[in-house]
Amino acid sequence: MSATIAPALEIDAGDTVHIHTVDCFENQITSNDMDFDTVDWERQNPATGPVFVRGLSAGDVLKATIERIELDGRGLATVGPQGGVMKDYIEERHVKFFDLDTENNTTEFNGMTVPLSPMIGVIGNAPATGHVPNSTPGAHGGNMDCRKINEGAVLYLPVFHEGALFGLGDVHAKMGDGEVGISGLETAARVTVRLEKASGISTNHPVLIDIEGINMMVSHESLDEAVDESVRQMIKLLRPHTGLSLPEIAMLMSLIGETQINQVVDPLKTARFFVPHYLLEHYSIDLGRELKP
């Protein structure tokens, strides 16, 4: 992601966009019989875009409402010595294909029925400076691999350039927190997203609101540091709305907040700090999402 890439589409703030995505291997892997040496493994995690959103400029926050995620009927997953928690114990790359039952929202893994949970792996704006590979998450979003970025979720992303220059890709039909094997159930998809200018929120890191509550996402080489910073950033975001002193809100976060993990396998790891809805409701914090299911 980079501000130097020419927009593929220009829209008005408030418009809804249908975005077609290829899978995280750019749809290069078609069967287990193919020679994986012919695959260009550098072409990973492509995002579709950028979308130039008129009316947004540096310093604003983009509000992206994920209205729909329609999966392709076929997906794949991979593990190997190239990455993931078990990389030192796996000698060669393995690829597995899956038929996705999008009607019943399930798939099969060696005969076991697995429920699907479609989500967007890569989603972000052009970063503040230079370019950031789509393998890597950051304050601009990118490869955050958050399983909560699903239908109905609202994502707030800092804007660093005129038009935001938004893109997304790397849709997963299923992924567990951590993405410990380095691959989710990767698939092509069509995503419907509404893009507008956020009001009432100021943040330096991606913030996600879903049906359960609010999540602050911070990426860092060290998970320890990512977790700690996600707590500090959440307190910075919420405290002005609550009237609580710093010691009070720190105590409250210890009781009702939750340190959670997006992924531990990308060049930077991503932590999220979660606070349940009832806090937003109690303090009438309206961050622009219809809170009822």
Place this chain on the structure above:
Amino acid sequence: MSATIAPALEIDAGDTVHIHTVDCFENQITSNDMDFDTVDWERQNPATGPVFVRGLSAGDVLKATIERIELDGRGLATVGPQGGVMKDYIEERHVKFFDLDTENNTTEFNGMTVPLSPMIGVIGNAPATGHVPNSTPGAHGGNMDCRKINEGAVLYLPVFHEGALFGLGDVHAKMGDGEVGISGLETAARVTVRLEKASGISTNHPVLIDIEGINMMVSHESLDEAVDESVRQMIKLLRPHTGLSLPEIAMLMSLIGETQINQVVDPLKTARFFVPHYLLEHYSIDLGRELKP
């Protein structure tokens, strides 16, 4: 916790024990008007015990079924410069008291209703060597601060000494994953627990089964390492039951497993790796818990 402490009680494997616990400050803090300098802050996280369980010896696994957690009607929480994610930003110790509505399972925080989720913070056997302060978690259990150690949960703990020498304390009426302020909602309690010899499970780290699935808990100075090792230990535990190859189970864990966090504020941090019930059911893995709600 230490094998040198004489047992407070001796029971047969299979017996159910009622254990009374003081709060994590040994009930020393009685009001906000008191002089906190008179509190001995070294007397933290006392466990009640040890319980000598006849029939268990080194190399066995203790199965502890948490049948009941009855809270005292009053609790407290604290934050300060002594610990927690926000310790560098808080100048002095703050203490807050809570009335616990044990009938409706709620309390109030500055007028906001907060649901309670009673759990056991410190629970473990005598460690393999020496003594481990009750502030610290490890392979023996100890201060794991896992919010899933609640009513109905089954905890498996490695046994290092004849009789296991089991103890527990540090009950929380409420705590969020991470325990980021260093204190949960601390209270005295009465815990009813059945202690027996586990069969069909071999583990070097604490394993918890609850209504949602199975959790492997690993403590380490670095959260990064705790997370990775919890994944490796879970794969080691589950793989023999599944017939899956190592690449296959690594891929499956990436899709359906979840890296989660117990706490990030104790001398060692504790990660847990979670796998949902449907995997245990599919492979008929019976770890001794009635799986239906």
